[in-house]
Amino acid sequence: MLTWVARPGLLLLACLAQGFVGAASAGEGDVAPPRDRAVSAIPVVPPPSLFSFSDTIISYRFQGPSAEPGIGIERADGRREPREVPKNVINLLHANAWDYGTNLLSLDILRSGSQDPAGDKFGNFEGVGATEAYLIYRGVLSPNKIFDTTIFSIPGVVKDIGLSFGADINTKDTKFDSEKRAGTFGLNFAFDVPAGYLNLKVQGYKEFSRNGFAVGRFRSVEFLMTPEFELTYALPLTFTGLPLSLAGFNTIILPKGRYGTTNQNETQMEFVSQTNLVLDVGALVSGTPNRFEVFAGFQYWHNKFGADPRRTINTEEKALIAGVSYHLR
Template sequence: MKGNKGLIFLSLMPWLCMEADAAQHWADTSAGVRWSSSFREPYNPEKVSKTILNVTHVSQDDYGRNFLFMDYYISGMEDPSKDNATGAEEFYGLYRRTLSYNALAKDPIDSSWVKDVHLSGRMDVGYENTQLSPRPFKVRMGGLVDFKIPKGSLEWGLEGVYQKSYNGITHRHFEFDPSFVTWMSWNYPVTKKSQFSGILEYLEAIGEDGFGNDTKPLTIFRANYIYDIGQPKGFKVGVGYEQFNNKYSSNNAADPTNGSDQKTFVLLGSYHF
């Protein structure tokens, strides 16, 4: 494990050094909240109400883009904490750094289909205070294609994934098998005041979970319609839809509660600085 941590640190060092030296071209930072009463958790028969507080930062500099995302989940008593005194609380954050071919190459891409190509590196960390007490840690490295469309943005990515976690019931740390993830994200301006954005992601099975059960491929679909109440830098509200198949890579076919599949609408609000 120490060797793996060293390799991960060394692989990320060039990305972090470039980010520190680069001049920023533009940035968007926001604080927001999402809510639904119909979230699901694997092997839990109840629909779970969750309030999710969020901070997001996106920026571009001389070498590429930065994406920082932090979620703080507050669940209702349908999803209890390990002491059963309150609903579960969870933190999940990720940071992605990309390096742009157009920014680094002498001859930028000249194509009617492709705007740019990026190398990408991403790190995820999390913790939840349930009986299971998962502590996910993930590293994803690969690339993405930024497609040329009339307006808005459309990206497709492919990355290799290494991840590990902790099982608070068996009291042991464990690693998943290396895998791959492919995803597509979009942001399309519908009107001057509204936009349609989302992501579709597929993660291949990652071996056995912390109980020795086989995992299954995970599919995530999120789509949001957002409306600007005031200026672009200000309040936004909207509605979203989230669908997880085999949530957390659990096998929904073996889940008698059907809690490993989630389909819910979400209310959204944010303020952009």
């Protein structure tokens, strides 16, 4: 653990205490202490923890039918229709809280069915589904905690207003050859809810992308800075009498400029929502809460990646979700 970073002075005290105990033992040599004399030792102070909270979760989920912009089926009459794509997803998520804020890191490894073929810039690998890696980081700094104040809050409504920042990175092995780099910066509003959490981020969003629509040697597109809104939540459903909770997110990204072979297509407002019903199986069966969970839910994605449905096929996703998760601690 990186526990020594926060307060090295306390670590030094712990090391000195251990040294004193060791020196006392060595100085006594072979002389055994009398049996009727109490032997006292300086207690060893454990090193301080950098994080007040830390959790790492690995999960698997199946979601489908997913949509991939541009992926369609050519019918006999010449019409192109959206092609549904099942996906298997492994996720690794780490969240922590420290003295001045929070951090969240999430990595999705998504494996598509053969309906979304893998490939490279020379063509598709028929019969082989594409693999995508999508990494998200979100951090929040709390001025209330940094300056030991309550100015940045609204009593009874918002318990903390923090500075939010983050990044999105993705890559996918298809002929389209997508590679996304995006950054976010803004404000995080932590609402005062009785249990669980409800957070709203109001941010600026800037994206750089490489894709099959762009021209030039590097096929790169720089999008405009645009507003972005993220609502995340996890709310226990205590009225059910079961260890159930409702967890999910909603994200809105406003139009961010043009895309296309010559950047002639305007992006549209993008909206993605995922809602899961989570059952804590460990708490229900063995009395070990926050260890093993199962979940089921629904994901809706409108104008996926900002694509215009009038210009690009298969931009709306309505996918069912089912999965399991395990907390590694």
